[in-house]
Amino acid sequence: MKAAVLKTLKEPLVIEDVPLPTLGPKNVLMKVKQCGICITDIKMVSGVRPTGNLPFIIGHEGVGIVEDVGKEVTHFKTGERVLMDPLLSCGMCLNCSFGRDNMCESRRLIGITNETPGVYAEYGVIPERNLYKLPDEVSFSDGVLINSLLSPAFHGVKRMDFKASETACVYGLGSIGTMTILALKAFGASQIIGVDINEQALKNAEKFGLDYVINSKKEDPVKRIRELTGGKGVDVAFEVVGNHETILQAIYSTRHGGRTCILGVPFYHVVIDFKDALGFFHELSEKEASIIIAWGYTRQEFPMMLNMVKKRLIDFSPCRTKVIPLEEVNEGIKWTGEGKYTRVIIEF
Amino acid sequence: MKAAILKKLGTLLTIEEIPKPQVGENDVLMKVKAAGICIADMYTLRGERPIKLPHILGHEASGVVAEVGSKVKKFKTGDRILGNAIITCNECYYCKNDLEQVCNKHTIVGTDGGTQGAFAEYYKLPEGNVYHLPEEIPFDQATVITSPLASAYHGVRIADIHRGDTVVVYGGGAIGYHAMLGALSYDSVRVFMIDTVDKKLELARKAGAAEVMNPSREDPVKRILGLTEGRGADVVIEAVGLNQTINQAILSVGKAGRLVFMGAPFGKISFEFENYRQSFLFKEIKMTSSITNRKDEMPQLIELVRTKKIDLSRSVSLKLPFEKINEGLEIVKNDVGNLIRVVLEFD
Numbered sequence: 001m002k003a004a005v006l007k008t009l010k011e012p013l014v015i016e017d018v019p020l021p022t023l024g025p026k027n028v029l030m031k032v033k034q035c036g037i038c039i040t041d042i043k044m045v046s047g048v049r050p051t052g053n054l055p056f057i058i059g060h061e062g063v064g065i066v067e068d069v070g071k072e073v074t075h076f077k078t079g080e081r082v083l084m085d086p087l088l089s090c091g092m093c094l095n096c097s098f099g100r101d102n103m104c105e106s107r108r109l110i111g112i113t114n115e116t117p118g119v120y121a122e123y124g125v126i127p128e129r130n131l132y133k134l135p136d137e138v139s140f141s142d143g144v145l146i147n148s149l150l151s152p153a154f155h156g157v158k159r160m161d162f163k164a165s166e167t168a169c170v171y172g173l174g175s176i177g178t179m180t181i182l183a184l185k186a187f188g189a190s191q192i193i194g195v196d197i198n199e200q201a202l203k204n205a206e207k208f209g210l211d212y213v214i215n216s217k218k219e220d221p222v223k224r225i226r227e228l229t230g231g232k233g234v235d236v237a238f239e240v241v242g243n244h245e246t247i248l249q250a251i252y253s254t255r256h257g258g259r260t261c262i263l264g265v266p267f268y269h270v271v272i273d274f275k276d277a278l279g280f281f282h283e284l285s286e287k288e289a290s291i292i293i294a295w296g297y298t299r300q301e302f303p304m305m306l307n308m309v310k311k312r313l314i315d316f317s318p319c320r321t322k323v324i325p326l327e328e329v330n331e332g333i334k335w336t337g338e339g340k341y342t343r344v345i346i347e348f
Numbered sequence: 349m350k351a352a353i354l355k356k357l358g359t360l361l362t363i364e365e366i367p368k369p370q371v372g373e374n375d376v377l378m379k380v381k382a383a384g385i386c387i388a389d390m391y392t393l394r395g396e397r398p399i400k401l402p403h404i405l406g407h408e409a410s411g412v413v414a415e416v417g418s419k420v421k422k423f424k425t426g427d428r429i430l431g432n433a434i435i436t437c438n439e440c441y442y443c444k445n446d447l448e449q450v451c452n453k454h455t456i457v458g459t460d461g462g463t464q465g466a467f468a469e470y471y472k473l474p475e476g477n478v479y480h481l482p483e484e485i486p487f488d489q490a491t492v493i494t495s496p497l498a499s500a501y502h503g504v505r506i507a508d509i510h511r512g513d514t515v516v517v518y519g520g521g522a523i524g525y526h527a528m529l530g531a532l533s534y535d536s537v538r539v540f541m542i543d544t545v546d547k548k549l550e551l552a553r554k555a556g557a558a559e560v561m562n563p564s565r566e567d568p569v570k571r572i573l574g575l576t577e578g579r580g581a582d583v584v585i586e587a588v589g590l591n592q593t594i595n596q597a598i599l600s601v602g603k604a605g606r607l608v609f610m611g612a613p614f615g616k617i618s619f620e621f622e623n624y625r626q627s628f629l630f631k632e633i634k635m636t637s638s639i640t641n642r643k644d645e646m647p648q649l650i651e652l653v654r655t656k657k658i659d660l661s662r663s664v665s666l667k668l669p670f671e672k673i674n675e676g677l678e679i680v681k682n683d684v685g686n687l688i689r690v691v692l693e694f695d
Contacts, residue, residue, distance in 0.1 A: 094579070095603055103603045103632060159632075232441060256442055256450035265629060272619035280594075280617035285609060288450050288506075290636040293629055 003121035004329045004346075007055045009047035012330040013120070018057070021117065021125040028076050029068040030084065030126050034140045034323070035119045036061030036148040037336045037344045040112065045333060048267065052114035059118035059346075060086035060111030062126075063134060063143035073128045081134040083143040084119070084126045085302055086110040091129075102155070102296035120329060122348055132302045135310045141323065144345050145179075145316050146305050153179035153240075154305050156263045156294035157187055160236050164188030169225050171195045171216075171250050172240035172264060173205035175342050178319070180238050180263070181208040186313040193228060195221045195249070207318040216249070225253040233258055242266030244273065251291065252283050259290045323347045351468030352673045354403045357395045360674045361405075361467070369464055369472040376423050376478045377415040378431060383466040383670075384408035384491035385680045385690045387522070388459055393677065399461045406466030407433035407458035410481055410490035411694075420475045428481040430490040430650075431466070431473045432498060433457040434640055449502065449640050467673060469694060479646050482654045488667060488691045489660040493646075493653055496522040496689065497529070497660070501649050503585060503610045503638030504530035509537060513582035516540045516572055516600050520548030522688050523610050524587030525555070526663070531585070532556045533657045540575070542568045542593075547686045555662055569599045580605060580631075589613035595620065601633050609637040666690045 001020050004013040023029050041058050043049035051058065066080045076082065088108040089101035096104050110126065111118020118124070134143050153176050162168070168189050170180050173196040184192050185208075194210040196202050197217040206213055212228055214221045226233055235258055237250035242264025251260045274280040283289065308314045319342035324332045332344040349368050352361040371377045383406045391397050392405055410430040413423050423429065436443050436451040443451050457473060458465025464472065481490050500523050509515060515531040517524045520543035528539050532555075540559040541552035549560035559575060561568045572581055580602025586594055589611025598619060601607050621627035652658040665687035668676045676690045 098604070100604050100632070103630065230441075256452075257447045262629070266624070270624045274617045277616050278614065280613050284637045285612055285639055286450075286637075288447075288637050288639045290634060292634045293632045295630055295632045 001122040002326060003057050004059075004326055005055045006045060006051065006058055009045065009054070013045070013333075015326060015329070018121070020123055023068060023070050023125055025070040025072040026128050027070045027125045028066055028073055028082070028128055028131055030062065030064040030082060030119070030124045030131070031067040032062050032064040032119045032122060032124055032348050034063050034144050034348070035059045035346045036144040037329075037332050037346065038148060039336065042333055042337050043267070044112065051112065052117065057117040057119075057121050058111050059120035060109055061144050061148040062119035062124055063140045063147070064124070067123065070128070075128055076131060076133075081136070081140075082131045083134045083147055083302070083306070084110070084124070085130045085132065085147060085299065086112070086118075087296070087299075088113070088116060088127065088130065089299070099298060099300060101299050120326070120346065132306060135306060137310045138306060141321050141345055142309055142316050145319060145321070145343060146302075146309060148343060149175045149179045150183065150305055150314065151297035151301065152176055152263060152294070154183045155297040155301055156180060156238060156261045157183040158301065159294045160259050160261050160292060162187045162189070162236060165190045166235040167191040167229055168236045168238065169193040169195060169234045169250070169253050170238045170240060171221070171246040173198075173201045174240065174339065176263065177238075177240040178205050178208045178342065180240055181205065181210060182314050182316070185209050186308055191229070191234075193225055193234065204320075221249055222252045229255070232256070235259070236261065238263055240264050242270065244270055247272055248274065251289065254287070254289055256287045257289065258287065259292055262291060262293045265295070319343070321345055349469035350670070351404050352670070354393065354405060355401060357393065357401070361677070363671065363673070368470050371415050371417050371472060373417040373419040374475050375417045375472050376413055376420055376429065376475055378409060378411040378429060378471045378473065378478070379414040380409050380466055380469060380471050380694050381411040381487040382409070382491045382694070383692045384495065385676050385692065386495055387680065388456075389677070390681050392459055393681070397459055403461070404465045404468050405458055406468070406471070407456055408491045408495045409466035409471050410487045410494070411471070414470060417475070422475060423478060423480075428483065429478050430481045430494050431471065432477050432479070432494055432641070432643070432646060433459070433473070435474060435477060449642050454640070467670075467692070476643070479650060482650065484654045485650070488664045488693065489653065491691050492526070492660050492663045492689055493649060497526045497653075497658070497663075498641035498646065498649060499523060499638070500526035500587075500610070501530045502641040502645055503527055503608045505645065506636050506638050507531075507583045507585060507606050507608045509534045509583055511535050511537065514538050514540070514576055515583045515585065516542065516581040516597075517585045517587060518542045518593045518597050519587035519611060520545065520552050521587065524585065525552065525688055527585045527587055527610060528552060528557060529555060529658045529660075531583070533652055540572060540581070545686050551662060551688070555659070563596070569596055572600045576602065579603070582606070583608070585610055587611050591615060591617050598633070598635070599627055601631065603631045605631065605633050607633055607635040609635065662688070664689050664691050667693050670694050
């Protein structure tokens with residue numbers, strides 16, 4: 001089969017013929033139809049993030065069609081449309097047992113962790129447990145958007161116990177930030193305010209259904225958010241940057257009893273420094289505010305997301321996807337880094 | 349009536365005869381039997397609270413009903429009662445949205461300007477701030493319910509403790525100690541108490557702490573990880589309010605854990621970890637602060653004390669007659685003997 005193989009760090013991927021992976025009894029052979037290119041992929045190629053032993057096939061945002069099933073597979077049959085969850089959790093540790101497999105003690109990721117090759121390839125072998133049926137109403141590209149970008153945003157909104165009619169602000173309007181807007185709309189937000197420093201990002205995010213946009217380079221977002229919420233602040237703030245300054249701004253943007261969701265995952269050292277002597281006291285203690293971290297997603301959220309997309313409660317039409325053939329994977333990696341598209345997707 | 353009056357900041361209180369408070373139609377007048385001295389009284393004495401002098405301090409009182417206003421329905425003369433001094437406005441956004449604990453315009457009777465406190469023979473509160481005190485609870489213990497236990501228990505409720513949880517409490521003072529008692533009111537919970545004062549640790553041990561740790565002798569984070577198979581605690585309650593303990597608290601909590609900040613930090617706080625991702629982000633913790641308390645918690649709290657699910661027998665460390673109020677204030681101000689609570693008693 002054809003695959004894009006990472007042979008040397010910092011070098012372009014090499015497209016070549018590799019043997020078809022062997023199918024274990026509990027596995028499904030998925031004929032890959034599409035696979036998204038993730039920032040994590042770029043970080044692996046550039047050597048910033050560890051990857052499997054080279055040569056290695058990356059790619060963890062796959063959707064496709066069941067080509068063959070292992071002997072013990074009971075839930076899938078040949079020809080079915082499927083979406084893969086790349087997170088290999090053990091199902092046995094304490095975190096898995098209470099439904100938080102995102103923190104599985106022996107967490108591995110297909111296309112990232114050693115010995116679990118990914119799906120920048122015509123076929124992928126995926127454990128049955130990691131596959132979900134893709135309803136006919138949900139396109140392959142929508143499937144890629146679900147497992148790549150919607151999942152952490154959805155997890156964040158869900159983890160905040162977001163209630164219909166609540167107000168929210170989103171700091172950072174990149175791909176996950178805009179997905180957060182879509183999830184918030186689906187959960188019934190009455191007011192969504194977006195904050196970014198990039199004019200282009202703000203313009204793009206407006207299309208996702210923001211009520212207000214704030215360029216935090218031009219005006220104080222905390223002050224503006226308070227003005228827009230009758231002086232109180234929002235019910236829930238989402239920080240989707242992973243930056244000290246925006247984490248503080250997000251906390252300061254919430255009302256008394258408000259919640260701040262930290263969704264941003266920084267790849268550098270972060271210190272959350274409540275600058276003023278009484279910053280912590282006024283913005284957390286006195287407000288009885290909460291800071292809640294959301295990281296990744298959990299297994300049980302896939303059926304929920306699939307249903308909501310199927311019913312068009314979550315509508316991906318404002319997303320800008322770019323579909324490319326496998327041969328253009330290295331250009332695709334470059335475009336992903338430039339951030340012009342919601343997702344660059346390889347199609348087979 | 350006799351009352352202890354603060355006439356000038358930085359001076360002793362003087363006990364003088366003044367007229368009894370006038371009872372409004374919705375008020376209950378309490379003949380004070382016992383009144384606790386709170387650290388917040390020290391802030392007032394230092395001039396950190398906006399008060400009008402002369403002022404009568406005190407907001408942790410229990411006693412019997414001396415008189416009721418014409419519209420008071422639930423109380424009659426002679427009833428044993430305790431008071432909660434926080435009056436919420438019932439009008440702001442927060443009061444209307446079931447968040448009275450963060451009411452924008454709350455006043456604390458005895459702490460805020462223009463209100464008369466409980467360091468007097470009679471003390472007046474609105475009916476809504478008064479609760480029946482069961483016979484089983486002595487007056488001195490009742491004063492503990494009104495403020496330190498009420499605040500601590502509010503934080504415990506926020507912490508969302510489950511049976512079988514490991515709960516770590518940083519700080520064995522009045523709030524931390526009572527948070528521990530609140531946590532222990534959940535079945536099969538194990539509590540670790542951390543403080544730099546051995547005397548507080550001894551008390552915590554007697555009151556039910558499974559483990560106690562003194563950070564001046566050992567690294568509490570390391571010990572907590574050791575006692576939880578490397579996982580960290582399910583719940584951590586921070587009742588100190590220092591940068592170091594807040595950071596240790598975050599390092600002590602395990603994956604999917606809950607953290608409640610109960611200390612009121614007046615210094616600069618900075619979350620800083622060697623590994624931000626592993627120590628903070630990837631644990632997916634929930635951190636909440638806790639402030640004051642709520643009215644709906646009071647009846648359950650009184651019941652927990654009545655049934656001894658929360659045992660306040662060690663909470664009153666020293667009882668003094670009302671006349672010795674200045675002595676009591678000095679002891680609390682200088683933290684002499686690391687006492688949990690000093691309570692004044694009236695004849």
